[in-house]
Amino acid sequence: MPRTRRFELLGGSVRAIVDGKPIEFREREGWVLAALLLDGFVSKRTVRAATGLSDAGIRQLISRTGRHAELVFRNERDEGWHLERTSMSIDAVELVELVEGSQYASDEERATSLTRARALWRTGLPIFPELGPPSEEMYLRVQNAHSRAIASGRRILVVDDQIADAVANALRTNHLCEIAESFEEFRVFEPRLGDFDLVVLDRRLRRETIDNSGDAIAELINQRADAVPVFMMTFRLPSHVHLDDWEMKLGLAGVVIKENDGPEAEIDKIAQRINEVFRDGPIDRACSAIEASMVRYRRQATKQLTDGRSTTQSALLLEQMNRAADSVVERAQANDLAGARLRRGAFLRDYRLD
Incomplete structure (x- = not known):
């Protein structure tokens, strides 16, 4: 039976999981393995520049890394080493492929791919202070892919009685949005709330000044076992409600205070604030x-x-x-x-x- 190999680089270190068994690596071994996992090739000249080792020392390092990782590296005319990557899973490479491959996908497929990409990220690629990055190009591609995954492809439910369409349309440039225009319409979405990355609520879903239907929805979401964060829009808060206390009480991922209500609301400002929350991490903020x-x-x-x-x-x-x-x-x-x-x-x- 073929061996199952997964390699993880996005948790700040180099880690192999072979048939369910985790394998950790020391710095130089991890650097060599990361270079081969990211590019499929590492040259002797590159290893020498990073480590300062002699040719004999480099051969020993490559051999030791291969034994430890249970991999075979193919020598290329004594100029470098190749790794055949087709039979293994590499989280950093997978992230790049998911994000870059989503560019021309349908909105639904793109959102699914970017959700999978975000799930792969933990703390980022390993840093080798004494050796430098094993692959500058792939480190840059991974970072760019992560930034794109964080900033786009989110599934958002917008709940507002007057500007749900306008807010959703402003967000659809980067995200997948659905709308509900009342408390009752929100209840239709409840069975699949866990599919969304964020619920954007207006505090008032009726024209009455005292209405706080958005608070009631946020409290319902707080009682659920799925982890969808909530972002709140409001025109103004009652004098007895303090913004910070209200935000903490409802466990909100963010708030935007509208300068105008209804169709005159600043849609671009709202969309910008929501995208800022995504960059910060809505679950972290909540x-x-x-x-x-x-x-x-x-x-x-x-x-x-x-x-x-x-x-x-x-x-x-x-x-x-x-x-x-x-x-x-x-x-x-x-x-x-x-x-x-x-x-x-x-x-x-x-x-x-x-």
């Missing part, structure tokens, strides 16, 4: 908002548990509460948006907080 909200909720729960109780009486209750609060923060710091939302929801219910 998790940061949830983590920040726990400072306030922990303080409220502490007051509730200590009022009218002695230090001894409240000690165990506080310990339990802090463990629960810590578990929310832990999930948020791990960028587990669904886990952070669900644990925070349980915390708020247990301590009857708003």
